[in-house]
Amino acid sequence: VSGPIDSLQNTHVAAARALLTRKGRTAASSFLVEGPHALGEALAAPGLEVGEVFITDATADREVGLLRAAVAAAVPLRIVTDRVLASLGDTVTPQGVVAVVTMPSIALEAAFAAAPKLAVVLDQVADPGNAGTVIRTADAAGANVVVTTRGSVDVWSGKCVRSSAGSIFHVPIVTGVTAAAALEQARTAGCMALATAADGDADLDDLVDDGSLAAPTVWVFGSEAHGVGTESRAAADHVVRLPVYGRAESLNLAAAAAICLYASARAQRR
Amino acid sequence: VSGPIDSLQNTHVAAARALLTRKGRTAASSFLVEGPHALGEALAAPGLEVGEVFITDATADREVGLLRAAVAAAVPLRIVTDRVLASLGDTVTPQGVVAVVTMPSIALEAAFAAAPKLAVVLDQVADPGNAGTVIRTADAAGANVVVTTRGSVDVWSGKCVRSSAGSIFHVPIVTGVTAAAALEQARTAGCMALATAADGDADLDDLVDDGSLAAPTVWVFGSEAHGVGTESRAAADHVVRLPVYGRAESLNLAAAAAICLYASARAQRR
Numbered sequence: 001v002s003g004p005i006d007s008l009q010n011t012h013v014a015a016a017r018a019l020l021t022r023k024g025r026t027a028a029s030s031f032l033v034e035g036p037h038a039l040g041e042a043l044a045a046p047g048l049e050v051g052e053v054f055i056t057d058a059t060a061d062r063e064v065g066l067l068r069a070a071v072a073a074a075v076p077l078r079i080v081t082d083r084v085l086a087s088l089g090d091t092v093t094p095q096g097v098v099a100v101v102t103m104p105s106i107a108l109e110a111a112f113a114a115a116p117k118l119a120v121v122l123d124q125v126a127d128p129g130n131a132g133t134v135i136r137t138a139d140a141a142g143a144n145v146v147v148t149t150r151g152s153v154d155v156w157s158g159k160c161v162r163s164s165a166g167s168i169f170h171v172p173i174v175t176g177v178t179a180a181a182a183l184e185q186a187r188t189a190g191c192m193a194l195a196t197a198a199d200g201d202a203d204l205d206d207l208v209d210d211g212s213l214a215a216p217t218v219w220v221f222g223s224e225a226h227g228v229g230t231e232s233r234a235a236a237d238h239v240v241r242l243p244v245y246g247r248a249e250s251l252n253l254a255a256a257a258a259i260c261l262y263a264s265a266r267a268q269r270r
Numbered sequence: 271v272s273g274p275i276d277s278l279q280n281t282h283v284a285a286a287r288a289l290l291t292r293k294g295r296t297a298a299s300s301f302l303v304e305g306p307h308a309l310g311e312a313l314a315a316p317g318l319e320v321g322e323v324f325i326t327d328a329t330a331d332r333e334v335g336l337l338r339a340a341v342a343a344a345v346p347l348r349i350v351t352d353r354v355l356a357s358l359g360d361t362v363t364p365q366g367v368v369a370v371v372t373m374p375s376i377a378l379e380a381a382f383a384a385a386p387k388l389a390v391v392l393d394q395v396a397d398p399g400n401a402g403t404v405i406r407t408a409d410a411a412g413a414n415v416v417v418t419t420r421g422s423v424d425v426w427s428g429k430c431v432r433s434s435a436g437s438i439f440h441v442p443i444v445t446g447v448t449a450a451a452a453l454e455q456a457r458t459a460g461c462m463a464l465a466t467a468a469d470g471d472a473d474l475d476d477l478v479d480d481g482s483l484a485a486p487t488v489w490v491f492g493s494e495a496h497g498v499g500t501e502s503r504a505a506a507d508h509v510v511r512l513p514v515y516g517r518a519e520s521l522n523l524a525a526a527a528a529i530c531l532y533a534s535a536r537a538q539r540r
Binding site for chain 2: 129133136137138139140141142143163165166167170171205208242243244245246247248249250251252254255256257258259262265266269
C-alpha cells in the first residue's frame with residue numbers, strides 16, 4: 001500500500017495546482033474549493049460536478065460524513081500530505097481538504113427563464129472579496145440570479161469563493177456576458193433595471209416610499225473605481241443614489257449592495 | 271544640497287517603518303497614512319496631529335496643494351526615494367506619499383458627551399477590512415461615535431485605515447474599552463442598545479415597522495467567527511436578527527452593519 005501523495009509533480013496535483021490561476025481555471029473549466037464546509041456545499045449543489053478531492057489523512061479521519069458523501073457521488077479521493085495540500089490553497093490556514101469542481105455553465109436565457117423577482121449584475125467589479133460578499137448578500141436577500149459581466153473579476157477564484165461563504169453554490173451564476181445583454185434579458189423577463197451611482201436621478205428612500213421596489217428588479221452594481229458603465233446607465237430604468245448622511249464620499253460596493261438588495265427584499269415581501 | 275533619503279537605516283525612516291506593526295504603533299501612539307487623498311483628510315481633520323510626511327520627488331511635484339497644506343501645518347517633509355517609500359507601505363501600489371499621524375485619544379465619556387443619535391460598537395471584530403468598511407458605512411449613515419472593544423483588530427493598521435476610505439478621520443473612534451463599559455456609557459447618554467445575532471429575539475423588520483429605530487441607538491456588531499459576546503448580549507435592549515430569505519447561513523459583518531445602520535439612519539430622519 002502506498003502512502004499519501006507527497007509529490008508536487010504528481011499529475012493530479014499538478015493539474016489541480018494549475019487551477020490557482022485564472023488562466024488555468026479557464027482552460028480546464030474547473031476551480032478549487034477549500035475546506036470541509038465548502039466541499040459539503042459543493043457536493044450538495046444540484047447540477048454541480050465535483051471532479052476529485054485531495055484530503056490529508058488527519059482530515060479524512062475527522063470528516064467521515066464528507067468522505068461518505070464524496071464516495072456516494074463517485075468522486076475520486078486522493079490522500080495527500082500537508083505539504084501537497086498547502087500547495088493547492090492560497091490561504092495561510094489550509095483546512096485539510098481541497099476539491100476540484102467543474103464550473104457551472106449557465107446561459108443568460110436559462111437563468112432568467114423562470115422570471116426572477118430579484119437579480120444582480122456585477123458590472124466590471126474588480127475585487128474578489130467584494131464580488132463574493134455581494135453573492136453571499138444576494139443569496140441572503142433571496143436573489144435568484146447573479147450575473148458578472150465580461151471584464152469582471154473571476155468569481156471562481158479562491159478569494160471570491162471563500163467570501164461567498166457557500167452562496168456561490170446556492171445561486172445560479174452567469175459569467176462573461178455584456179451588461180447590455182444581461183439587462184435586456186432581465187427586462188424581457190419582466191424586471192425593472194436599477195443601476196447605482198452617487199449622481200443617480202432617484203434616491204433609494206424615495207423608491208422605497210413610492211412602492212417601486214416591490215416590482216421584480218435587477219440591480220446593477222459597478223466597479224469600485226469607476227462605478228457602473230455607460231451602457232448599464234443607459235439601459236437602467238433608474239440610476240439610484242444612496243443617501244449619505246455623514247462625511248463619507250461613498251459607500252463600499254458590498255455595503256451599498258447590501259442596503260439596496262435588502263430594501264428590495266423587504267419591499268417585495270410586504 | 272543632499273538628494274532624497276535612500277537609506278532604510280535613516281532614523282526617521284526606521285522609526286516610521288516600526289509603525290507597520292501593531293506593537294510599533296502602540297509603542298509610538300502613531301500610525302501610517304498612505305496616499306495623497308488620505309493625507310489630505312488627515313491634515314484637514316480637527317484635533318489630529320500629522321507628525322511628518324515622507325514623499326517622493328515625483329509626488330511632491332504633482333501634489334502642490336498637499337505640500338502647501340503640510341507646510342502650513344508645520345509638518346516636516348522628508349523627500350525619499352521610491353525604494354524607501356515602498357518600504358513604508360504594505361500595499362503593492364504605493365501612492366508616493368506616507369505620513370506619520372498621532373493616534374487620536376478619545377475617552378469614552380467624551381465621545382458620548384454630546385448624546386449621539388447613532389453609535390457603533392465593534393465587539394472583538396478581527397478583520398481589518400471589515401472594521402474599516404463598517405467605519406466607512408457608519409460615517410455615511412451619520413454615526414457620531416465608533417467604539418472598538420479591547421481584543422478587536424487594530425483600527426490604525428494600514429488595511430483598516432485604507433478600507434475606511436478616509437472615514438477614520440471623520441468619526442470619533444474610541445478603542446480598547448470593554449463592551450460593557452461602552453454600552454453603559456451609551457445607555458447613560460440615552461441610546462437604545464441593539465446587538466445583532468442570527469438567533470436574536472427581535473426581527474429587524476419588526477423594529478422598523480414599530481418605529482423603535484427612530485430612537486437614539488448604539489449598534490453592537492460582533493466578531494466574524496463568534497458573533498457578539500455574552501456581555502454585549504446581556505446589556506442590549508434587543509438582540510436583533512436580520513431576515514435571511516435565501517439559503518445563505520448568515521451575512522458578512524460589513525453587509526449586516528450596512529443594513530442595520532441604514533435602517534436606523536432612515537428611521538431617525540422620518
